[in-house]
Amino acid sequence: MLKNTVLLLLLIFSLTLPLQAQTKVKTFHLDTYGVLPNLKENSAPKIALALLKIKAEIVAGDSVVIQFKKGRYEFHPEGALMREYYISNHDQDNPKLVGIELDGFKNLTLDGNGSDLMFHGRMLPLALIENTNLTVKNLRIDFEKPHIAQVKIVENDTLAGSIIFETAPWVSYTIRDSIFYNTGEGWEMQPIAGIAFEEDTKRIVYNSGDIAVGTSSVSELSPGLIKAHHWKNNKLIPGTVVAMRSYYRPTPGIFVHKGKNIGFRNVKVHYAEGMGLLAQLTENISLDGFEVALRGDDDPRYFTTQADATHFSSCKGKISSTNGFYEGMMDDAINIHGTYLKMTEKIDARTVIATYMHPQAYGFDWGYAGDDVQFVKSKTMDLWDHQNKIVSITPERKSKDVPLKAFRITFAKDLGHEIDPTTFDIGIENLTWTPSVIFSGNTIRNNRARGALFSTPKPTLIANNLFDHTSGCAILLCGDSNGWYETGACTDVTIRDNKFVNALTSMYQFTTAIISIYPEIPDLENQTTYFHSGIKIENNKFETFDHPILYAKSVNGLTFKNNTVITNQEYPEFHNNTNAILFERVINADVGDNTLNGSSINLLQTRSGIQD
Template identity: 55%
Template sequence: MKKQTIFLWPLVCCLFLLASCAGKSTGKTVYNLADYGICPDTKENISPLIAKAIQDIRQEVPEGQEITILLPAGRYDFYPDQATSRTYFVSNHDQPNPKAVGVALEDMEGITFDGQDAELVFHGRMLPVSLLRSKNCTLKNFSIDFEQPHITQASVVTNDTKAGQITLELAPWVQYEIAGDTLYVKGEGWRHCPSSCIAFEPETRRLVYNSSDVRMVLSKVKDLGGRKVLAEGWKNPLLVPGTVLAMRTWQRPAPGVFLSHNTNTVLKNIQVHYAEGMGLLAQVCDNIRLDSFSVCLKGKEDPRYFTTQADATHFSNCKGLILSENGLYENMMDDAINVHGVYLKVQQRIDEKTLLASFEHAQSYGFDWGFAGDTVQFIRSKTMELLDGTYQIASIRPEDQNSVCGAKVFRIAFTQALPAEVTPEQSIGVENLTWTPEVVFAHNTIRHNRARGSLFSTPKKTVVENNLFDYTSGTAILLCGDCNGWYETGACRDIVIRHNTFINALTNMFQFTNAVISIYPEIPDLEHQEKYFHSGIVIEDNEFETFDAPILYAKSVDGLVFRHNTIHQNEAYPPFHWNKHRVLLERVTNATIEDNQFEGGFDPANDILQK
C-alpha cells in the first residue's frame, strides 16, 4: 500500500487547525483509496470495497495519527448488497433496522475524508454516509444522490376538473406498474403508491401558489402508453397543464449524512441532491461546522424538481456551536434547518429523587438523551411554563432495553429532591439544558421548498443573518417549542435575526405559518399560562418583499424587538392569508416595534393586533 506524508508550514497548519479542529500534529498521512482497488466510473458495486478499505486503514493507523483519506474524482455506485450493515436509531426518522450504509466512519480521530468532487450514487434504500463517535474529523468535496429517487416526478398533461380526471406523464427515470387499478412506483428493493404531492411551476420551480399539500388519488388509474396515465378522483383547478408534481409517501427511513456522538466535526463543500429523509441529521454532537454544505438540484439543467424527502439539515440534542454558512437549500420537502432538543415525558415518580421518563414521538427514540452531570429543567406541557430551578442528573440508564440503542424509557436519578408536582398526573416534560447549542446560520440561500425556511429552538445565543429566504412557501423563520406533539425543545432566550432578505414567503399554508416570521410555541392551555415561553428576541435591519399582509406573529414572548426593517409590497400573487395584520401578538409583553419602513404606510391601530 502506497502512502505519502505531507508536511505543512506552521502558518498553514495553524489555519488548518482553526478550520477543522484537528489535533497538534504537523503532518498528515494520506491514504489514496485508488491504492485499495477503488476506481471511479465502473458502475460496479463499490460498497464492499469501501467497507474493506476503511477497515484496513483503521487497523493500520496508529492511535492519534491524523490522516487524510482521498477518493479519486468520478462516479461511484453503492448498492445495499454487501454494504456495511448497522443498527442506527436516528432522531426524527423512521426506524427500520438494520440499515445498509455506504460509507461508515466510526470511532475515528483526526481524519479528513476528501472526496475530491466525487459523485456518490446510491441504489435501493441506503444511508449514504455516517460518522459516529469521532473527534476532530472533516468530510468534504463530494455529492450524494440516488439512481432511483423514492419521490415520483410527473407532469400534468390534461386536467378535467368536472370529470375529476387528470392525465399525467411520468418522468423518464420513473419505474412504475399498474396492479389492478392502482399505480405503484418502484426501484431496487422497494415499491409503493404515493399518497401526497407537491406542485411546482414548470419555469420557476417554485411551489404553485396556494396549493400546499395536494390531495391525490392513484387507486383508479389507466395506462395510456408512452409513460402517460389517466387518474380519476382529481379535481384541483390549480394543476394546469405543464405543472410538475413531486408525488411521495411520508416515509423517511434514513438521512443522507448521519452524525452521532461526535466532537468538532466539519462538513465542507458537500451537495446532497436526494435522500429519503433529511439531507443531514446530527444528534448528540458537540460543535459542528457546515461550510458550503448544500441540499440542492444539480444545476439549471437538472430535470428533477425536488431534493430531500424532509429537512435539509436537522440537529437534535446537540451542544457547543452549530455554524452553518454558505449553503444552498432548495426544493426540499421541509425546512432548511431545524435545531432543537427532545423533551422526555415523566411516566413515573419512583421516589423524591428518581423518575422514569420516556421519549414520546415515534420517530425520536433509541439514542442517548443525557448523561450523569447534565443539568435539566421541568416544564408543564399544557401551559409550557417552566418549573422553578434546575436539577442535576446523578445517573441515567435505559429502563426498557439492555442498552440505549432502541430504548424509549430511562430511569433518571437526580442529586437533589425534585418538586412534588413532578409527576405523570401533572403532565411534566423534561428538558436537558446541557445538550443545547449556540447557533450561527449565515450567508445561506433557502428557496422553493415546502413548509418552512428555518426553525430554531434553543436557549443559547442564536444569530440568523445575511440569508436569502426566496419563496420558502410557508413561514421563513419559525421559533417553536412543543411538549405535546413533536416534543421538540425549547424556548429561545437570546436570538438575533438581522440583515436577511425575505422574498414572497407564505405562498402556501402549512403548520405554524402565521406570518413571514412566526414565533409559535405549541401551548394547549394559553389561557391559564402565567409565565412566558420565549424571550430576548431581536429582529432588525431585515428587508421583506411580500404580496400579502402578515410579517410578524408572536405568542408567549417576554421581550420582543422589531426595528429598522423595510417592507416592500408587490403584486406577485393575490393576498389570501387569513391573518390581515402586519403584526399579530398573543400574550406578548415588553414588545418594541419602531423605526420600520412599510411601503404604503403603517397604521399601528390597524396593522398591529395585540391579543
C-alpha cells in the same frame, strides 16, 4: 558557550518532537485499495474493506486524509454494511444499509475531490459514528432513482375529475390492481401525497400546499402516460410538475452520531429519502458551502430531499451553517432542537421514570450524569423555576434488545411536591445538550413547509440570508411538549440583515406569519410565565404580496425595529391573518422605526385581552 548552545538546541528539538508527531499527516488514496471511479461496479463492499485496512495503519496522533479519485461511484444494497441505528426524526426501522461508515476516527479528512457518490435502492449513504475532529469535503450524494415520482400534468379534465400525467424519464413504475406504484431496486411505493411546482420557475404552486395525488384507479395509455380517473384539482394546469411521494423517511443522506468537531466543506446532497443531514448528540458542527440542491438550472428534477435539508437533534457546543444553498426539499432548510422526555412516574423525591413520546424519537441516549435539566408544564408551557442536575440515568427496559424508550433518572436535588406527573403533564428538557447557532449567508428557496426552525436557549444568530419563496413561514421559533416533543425556549435570538421574498404562499403548521414565534401551548389562557424571551428582529427586508410579517406568542422581550416592508402583487392575498404584526401574550416589546412601502408606520396589532 558552544556546549550550552548545543544543549539548548537539543532541548528545543526534544520539546518539538511531540508537536511534530501530533501534526504528522498520512494520506491514503482509495484507488490504491481497488476503489475506482466510473466502473459501474458496486463500491460499497470495497470501501468498507479499504477503511478497515486504513484504520489498521493509523496510530494515535496521526492526522489522516482519505481521498477519492475524482469520478462517479456506484453503491448498491447488496454487500453494503448492515447497521442498527436509531435516528432522530426518522422512521425507526432496522437494519439500515450503509454505503460508507466512518466509525471512531480522529483527525480525519475525507476528500471526495468533487466525486459523485450515486446510490441505488434504499440506503443510508454516509454514516459518521463517534468521530472526533472529522471533516468531509468535496463530494456529492445522490440516488439514481429517487423514492419520489416526478410527473408532469398533460391534461386536466376538471369536469370529469380526471388527469392525465406523464412520468419523468428516470421514473420506473408498475400498475397493479389499477394502483400506480413507483419502483426501484428492491423497493416499491404507492405515492399518497404531492407537491406541485410551476414548470418554468420550479416554485411551489401558490396556495397549494400538500395535495392528494391520483395513484388509485389509474390506467396506462402508453408507456409513461397515465390516466388517473378520479383525480380532481383545478390548480394543476397542464405543464405543472408534481413530486408524488409518501411520508416515509427511513434514513438521511448523512447521519452524524455522537461526534465532536465535525465539519462539512463543499458537500452537496441532491436527494435522500429522509433529511439531507441529521446530526444527534454531537458537539460542534460546521457546514460551509453545504448544499441540498438540484444539479444546477438545467437539472430536470424539481425536488431534493424527502424531509428537512439539515436537522440537529440534542447537539451542543456550536452549530454553524454558512454560505449554504437549500432548495426543493420537502421540509425545512434547518431545524435545531432537543427532545422533551415526558415524566411518566415519580418514584421518590429525586427519582423519576421519563419516556420518549414521539414515534420518530427514541432508541438513542437522552442525557448523562452531570447534565443540567429543567421542567415544563406541557399544557401551559410554563417553566418551573427549578433547574436540577442528573446524578444517574439508566435505561428502563426488559432487555438490551429493546430500543431505548424510557429512563430511570435520579436528580441531585429534591423535585418538590408540585413536580408530579399525577398532577400535571410534565416535560423534561436537557439544557446541557443545547447549542449556540450561527446561520448566515445561506439561500433557501422553493421548498415545502418552512425555511428555518430554531429551538435553543443558547445565542442564535440568523443573519444575511435570502429566504426566497419558502412556501410556509420563513423562520419559526417553536417549542412543543405535546406533539413533536421538540424543545425548547429561546432566550437570545438575533434575526438581522435578511431578505424575505414572497414567503408564505401556502399554509402549513405554525405558519401564521413570515416570522412565526409559535410555541405549541394548548392552554395559553392559564399560562403564568412566558416561554420565549430575548428576541431581536432588526434591519431585515420583506418583499411580500400579503399582510402577515411577524406573529409572536408567549414572549417576554421582543424587538422589531428598522425593518423594511415592500408589497407587491405577484400573488393574490389569501392568508387568514390580516395583521402585519400580531402579538398574543407578549410583554416588553419594542416595535418602531419600520417602513411600509417607504413610509413609517406602526404595524403592531394585538388580540383582545393580551398584554403588549
